[in-house]
Amino acid sequence: DSGVTQTPKHLITATGQRVTLRCSPRSGDLSVYWYQQSLDQGLQFLIQYYNGEERAKGNILERFSAQQFPDLHSELNLSSLELGDSALYFCASSRTVDSNQPQHFGDGTRLSIL
């Protein structure tokens, strides 16, 4: 158990819809990261937050947005969903943004677009 909690575990929805994925970091961790894993793209970094503020952006689509709340949990919002958005979405957390701090991952949310 990494201590990172992601909900829901599975999500099935239709094209054009909007969903929200939730992540609770490990106790004491200030930084939250979102990654996407699809069959053809592998694991890709999407976005990072640190203590409520956006820290870095990766290949995140404009249809996707995220935020980190004062209690440090984070949400990833995906809108106008397309078939290609079907993937595993992982959240990770770390104490700080120091490169000497490992990230710990949740079990992911499996998103299926029908």
Added chain:
Amino acid sequence: DAKTTQPPSMDCAEGRAANLPCNHSTISGNEYVYWYRQIHSQGPQYIIHGLKNNETNEMASLIITEDRKSSTLILPHATLRDTAVYYCIAVNYGGATNKLIFGTGTLLAVQP
């Protein structure tokens, strides 16, 4: 971040040591070498990391060459549950982020 190169797959007999190599010839002085693994579709699991010195924890050992251009992850007594994709990643505190850039990793198959 430095690019890392790993063999796409390796086999190991159960109970034997698994030695997974990683090349990172362009690594800079302030980049850590991290190892993660992913079992089936579970979340990646942190294994170990190091900068210059060899490191050991309850899961594995990390051997980094003196010139830091390559490293080896050692699982001392591989079990079937160690079958996974292993990722070697160089992490640099540059641009105010320690994001992970995953490559394709090495699929380690532990054979009974």
